[in-house]
Amino acid sequence: MSLTRNLTRLIREKPVTERDLEWASLFVLDTLACALGALPTEPARMLRTVAPPTQADTARKAFYLGGLSHILEMDDLHRDSVTHPGSVVIPAAWAVAHDLDLGGEAFLKAVLAGYEACCRIGMSVGKKHYRVWHNTSTCGPFGAAFAAAELIGLDDTKTVWALGNAGTQSSGLWEFLAEGAMSKHLHTARAAESGLLASLLAKEGFTGAENILEGEKGFYAGLCPDPIPEAVTSGPGRPWQLINTSIKPWPCCRHTHPAIDGAIALHHEIAGEAIARVQVGTYRAALDVCDRPSPEDPYSAKFSLQHTVAIALADGRVDQASFNADARQRMVGERGKVKVELAPGIEAAYPRSWGAEIVVETASGRxxxxxxxxxxxxPDNPVTSAELSRKARAQLVEGGCSEGRADDLIRAILGLPDNRPVRSLGLVEIAGDARAPVRAARSA
Known part of the structure; x- marks a missing residue:
């Protein structure tokens, strides 16, 4: 049997517990808060103009929410697959559940299934794929398709067709980073929409390639120099991949987070002393994406190890203001002191472990x-549910919700395991509200 057929069987045979549904609701909260927190940004205005959610069909709703979810760089990250599954799977599942007026239980089960498909295929693409292709964008359509397939009731064969047509739409190149372009938001928007469309077409009998992954002219042959096909179906009894997904505490590329974590700790030891030099050891993928000594805009700064480490050492924190023009200018001299290199031990552990080593030498020689x-x-150093709720609340308020509305929405999302109707969240009305003032272009 094909990999996609075996994957379909594996996912549908996995048991779902009440605790699994609770976990899923936490990730839904994180993703939706990321999306709604981005509403006042210029990229959100552009997405809303092209795909206004109050007028859009189901696929365009997924497109809009998928794009919103990735703007702030605060959405979740699955380490082993190097994907942001929430920003693709949850928008697709939400769009279907909303338009079909489904309950929270079915929605959350579809989210679990979609994460599983996205992450398992992401774990199979090999390290070299990521040097050119954005895994979230290439593997995300499989997750969106599977989530939608669960909600619209596709049988195994039609689900395999949906995965075949999701895979043939896989795309998303890293070239946008060289110019600080906005394409990364398009990656998640299109991945959510493409996967959903693949399942809607399959429901009508529209066939897709069963061997889309392993075929002679399939996904691996075209996009993956060093694939690991067995990763698609290995360890079927392991916990859901959603539970192995990381929540981001800082609004920048996840590859910078291990170094930020260490730098914030060192900030307190340095106690204001001048820094002479900083050495950062990390893994190859982090260097490929985040070796950016002179970022010229907020988005590039979010993908700069030099900037994020410098400002974490200087301020002892990293937030949205850490990437604005004033912060970038303030760190010009400090960024020049930060040198990044490959650390063999850290590289050997990647992608199972995303690590960093930092050595700081002060002006006094310490x-x-x-x-x-x-x-x-x-997962090995998790945020608590209280910390996640605080993060979500801050993002929702930043996005234009009142504090009371934010608290109500958090309670409603966390109530989805009790089968609360998805439509009752009112996301179309919130996300479609264009009255909030738009921040300066690319301020996120």
């Missing part, structure tokens, strides 16, 4: 160091 194998928010 040497301080910190090593992180698991950054804050990883």
């Amino acid at each position: 040497r301080l160091s910190a090593t992180r194998h698991d950054a804050k928010g990883d």
